[in-house]
Amino acid sequence: MRVLISAESFLPRTNGVTNSVLRTVRYLKKNGHAVLVVAPGEGPTSLDGVDIRRVPALALQRFAQVDIPGVSTNALKRMIQEFNPDVVHLASPFLLGEQVRKAAISLNIPVIANFQTDVSGFINFYGLTTAKVLVEKRLKKIHNGSTITLAPSTDSEAYLLNLGISRIARWGRGVDLAEFNPRWRSKRTRRSWGAKEDTCVVGFVGRLAPEKQVQKLSHLNDIGRMTGKHVVQVIVGDGPSRTSLQKSLPDAIFLGHLKGEELSKAIASMDLLITTGENETFCQVIQEAMAAGLPVIAPEIGGPRDLIKDGCSGLFYKPGNNFDIRMKVLQLVSNDALRNAMSENAFHQVQTRTWTKVCSELFEIYESTLADRVLEGQAS
Numbered sequence: 001m002r003v004l005i006s007a008e009s010f011l012p013r014t015n016g017v018t019n020s021v022l023r024t025v026r027y028l029k030k031n032g033h034a035v036l037v038v039a040p041g042e043g044p045t046s047l048d049g050v051d052i053r054r055v056p057a058l059a060l061q062r063f064a065q066v067d068i069p070g071v072s073t074n075a076l077k078r079m080i081q082e083f084n085p086d087v088v089h090l091a092s093p094f095l096l097g098e099q100v101r102k103a104a105i106s107l108n109i110p111v112i113a114n115f116q117t118d119v120s121g122f123i124n125f126y127g128l129t130t131a132k133v134l135v136e137k138r139l140k141k142i143h144n145g146s147t148i149t150l151a152p153s154t155d156s157e158a159y160l161l162n163l164g165i166s167r168i169a170r171w172g173r174g175v176d177l178a179e180f181n182p183r184w185r186s187k188r189t190r191r192s193w194g195a196k197e198d199t200c201v202v203g204f205v206g207r208l209a210p211e212k213q214v215q216k217l218s219h220l221n222d223i224g225r226m227t228g229k230h231v232v233q234v235i236v237g238d239g240p241s242r243t244s245l246q247k248s249l250p251d252a253i254f255l256g257h258l259k260g261e262e263l264s265k266a267i268a269s270m271d272l273l274i275t276t277g278e279n280e281t282f283c284q285v286i287q288e289a290m291a292a293g294l295p296v297i298a299p300e301i302g303g304p305r306d307l308i309k310d311g312c313s314g315l316f317y318k319p320g321n322n323f324d325i326r327m328k329v330l331q332l333v334s335n336d337a338l339r340n341a342m343s344e345n346a347f348h349q350v351q352t353r354t355w356t357k358v359c360s361e362l363f364e365i366y367e368s369t370l371a372d373r374v375l376e377g378q379a380s
Contacts, residue, residue, distance in 0.1 A: 114171065116281055150171040177351065185292075
């Protein structure tokens with residue numbers, strides 16, 4: 001099969017969209033399929049033998065990472081014709097993805113649109129409510145104008161249906177069970193944080209940007225005193241909010257952006273993970289933390305609701321309720337037995353969600369989409 005993937009965001013940016021595209025590309029290439037990635041801005045032009053066609057783009061860094069493409073739909077149409085794909089996969093389409101969609105549809109190529117980013121939620125968070133109607137109108141146009149839309153979670157599917165979008169299939173995310181695993185837990189790493197054997201390390205992993213609401217962690221500064229335990233907060237990630245967060249979290253350890261073995265060791269060496277963003281369509285870091293044997297505390301909204309079994313593999317807190325975050329963290333920090341039981345449950349819960357399995361599910365969607373196209377042609 002020949003698959004063209006339009007990535008709304010891609011390397012050198014590292015985020016959920018980039019990660020899912022990389023995993024999809026590698027799966028398709030490994031299984032003998034031809035792949036072309038179209039991505040905005042400067043960056044690598046090949047990866048593992050797969051061509052990446054870069055299109056000019058203006059990069060916006062301050063808020064949620066956005067690349068505004070400067071390419072015509074006709075140029076994209078020529079690019080698509082040259083590659084001659086069987087299907088076009090749009091990863092989190094909004095700007096570039098909409099142009100690629102129009103070009104592909106004009107060539108009668110089926111389009112699979114993967115909804116990954118809650119653009120409307122970000123608009124609300126930044127107080128740009130006047131733009132919400134326009135954003136949701138565009139989302140409806142993109143997804144109803146595609147052959148099928150992929151939703152990563154129950155809440156995302158409900159949101160899309162409420163917008164009036166039809167033809168929706170569920171497609172989640174996988175987790176790398178070798179990269180995220182309790183075996184990476186490191187005494188040396190914990191010692192570098194000042195953690196002792198009985199220290200409880202409370203971690204956060206993600207982009208340090210306003211919409212991630214990491215400042216909520218400042219409500220945990222006195223957790224050690226409240227529980228009588230030695231507690232260390234460790235924050236992995238970087239972004240525009242880092243300087244302000246270092247002021248509001250003076251005792252926290254900021255490790256910056258990590259990848260590879262450093263990231264594996266950091267996550268596995270924590271004792272629990274907290275996520276604070278309330279606009280997550282999936283929240284991949286939850287699965288990664290669970291694979292490393294961590295219970296996760298997350299807001300009961302969006303993608304996390306499908307990933308955590310409340311009271312079993314983690315705990316939910318009420319969105320927007322900082323007191324409830326404190327209560328849930330206090331509960332796990334002060335109860336070693338409960339935390340250890342949740343750790344084991346979290347590890348076992350994700351063992352079947354490998355990227356190979358998840359990408360094979362995606363390929364089945366490609367195949368069924370093509371089969372439906374053949375049946376439609378026969379019927380006409």
